[in-house]
Amino acid sequence: TQPSLKQTFRNDFLIGTALNPAQIMEKDTASARLVLQHFNAITPENSMKATHLHPERDKYNFTVADQLVDYGKKHHIKINGHTLIWHSQLPNYVRKMNNADSLRQYMKDHITTVAGRYKGKVFSWDVVNEALADDGTLRKSVFLQLLGEEYIVEAFRLAQAAAPDAELYYNDYNIEQPKKRAGAIALIKKIQAAGVKIDGVGIQGHWRASHIPLTAIEQSIEEFSALGIKVMFTELDLTVLPNPFRGDNADVSARTANSTNELNPYPAGLPDSVQATLSKGYEDLFKLFLQYKDKVSRITFWGVHDGQSWLNHFPVRNRTNYPLLFDRNYQPKPAFYAVVKLKDL
Numbered sequence: 001t002q003p004s005l006k007q008t009f010r011n012d013f014l015i016g017t018a019l020n021p022a023q024i025m026e027k028d029t030a031s032a033r034l035v036l037q038h039f040n041a042i043t044p045e046n047s048m049k050a051t052h053l054h055p056e057r058d059k060y061n062f063t064v065a066d067q068l069v070d071y072g073k074k075h076h077i078k079i080n081g082h083t084l085i086w087h088s089q090l091p092n093y094v095r096k097m098n099n100a101d102s103l104r105q106y107m108k109d110h111i112t113t114v115a116g117r118y119k120g121k122v123f124s125w126d127v128v129n130e131a132l133a134d135d136g137t138l139r140k141s142v143f144l145q146l147l148g149e150e151y152i153v154e155a156f157r158l159a160q161a162a163a164p165d166a167e168l169y170y171n172d173y174n175i176e177q178p179k180k181r182a183g184a185i186a187l188i189k190k191i192q193a194a195g196v197k198i199d200g201v202g203i204q205g206h207w208r209a210s211h212i213p214l215t216a217i218e219q220s221i222e223e224f225s226a227l228g229i230k231v232m233f234t235e236l237d238l239t240v241l242p243n244p245f246r247g248d249n250a251d252v253s254a255r256t257a258n259s260t261n262e263l264n265p266y267p268a269g270l271p272d273s274v275q276a277t278l279s280k281g282y283e284d285l286f287k288l289f290l291q292y293k294d295k296v297s298r299i300t301f302w303g304v305h306d307g308q309s310w311l312n313h314f315p316v317r318n319r320t321n322y323p324l325l326f327d328r329n330y331q332p333k334p335a336f337y338a339v340v341k342l343k344d345l
């Protein structure tokens with residue numbers, strides 16, 4: 001029988017997945033089976049984002065998020081709420097705000113209502129997501145522009161008040177890179193200096209299978225954990241396709257692929273050589289995670305299987321990507337076995 005990821009790493013770290021509601025609502029039973037077999041932590045991929053939960057200023061929509069939380073409780077799966085404050089997937093009425101008081105009041109209502117509703121039910125929150133630019137300065141979001149850098153400490157303060165038992169995290173991508181990492185460390189120290197709780201940092205982990213920054217990752221684990229907080233890998237996936245739009249932040253929906261080859265360079269399936277690169281990437285990463293298992297508390301994959309990964313729609317729609325441990329037919333890939341066998345040694 002197929003080994004279970006959560007069993008294999010039970011003494012090391014939690015094994016999580018991003019989850020879409022269909023997977024637990026009997027529309028995608030094959031995925032749902034994989035979830036129960038392999039994962040003991042869930043991050044809702046989209047359903048707890050502001051656009052979904054709080055589409056209008058005085059209107060919340062909790063139906064889907066409630067189902068996820070109930071599902072987690074029923075199956076003893078830890079839920080990581082994602083995410084309270086983020087510049088993206090932010091409803092227009094917030095984006096268009098032009099005075100500090102309205103935005104401050106929105107933040108207070110949103111965090112208090114959402115984190116408060118799931119108090120005692122959601123294990124942890126990505127309180128603030130992606131607040132940093134690649135150079136380590138704060139991203140020029142509506143939050144920074146109207147409220148100044150204090151908004152970050154304030155978000156954590158509000159979350160702590162609304163859900164005192166939940167673990168509170170800062171989550172971002174590329175924060176393993178030196179400049180952005182320095183920015184993240186400064187941000188975390190500021191929260192701590194204000195006497196406000198922060199329990200962990202999430203390194204998202206959207207990397208290229210052929211170029212995993214292992215040294216930077218290792219240094220990040222050491223430097224972040226030296227701040228007295230947990231380190232997590234929160235959105236792990238390894239792309240095997242080239243990115244023809246590198247450095248281009250234009251709207252994905254506005255892009256068109258230049259060729260069929262760009263969308264699906266491997267129509268006959270992943271060649272062995274690329275499959276091997278993917279396996280090696282995951283193996284190297286999990287070796288490092290295991291080496292630091294006392295500091296790394298959770299590894300969450302950004303999706304259950306290749307067929308449902310966001311990387312099929314980024315940086316251009318309708319690609320065929322292969323970033324996860326399970327393939328489109330719900331079968332474990334060589335990368336799955338490369339990771340699991342690390343515990344047999």
Ligand code: G3I
Binds near residue numbers: 045046089204235310
């Ligand atoms: O729900 C609509 C659907 O009704 C419509 O037909 C379809 C047409 O394009 O769009 C659907 O919404 C999409 C949604 O995913 C659900 O599939 C949005 O357009 C699309 O923008 C959205 O993308 C999500 C993205 O965050 C939004 O920023 C991805 O699924 C999700 O994987 C991704 O996750 C983020 C993390 O939250 C933060 N870190 C980066 C990570 C990857 O971008």
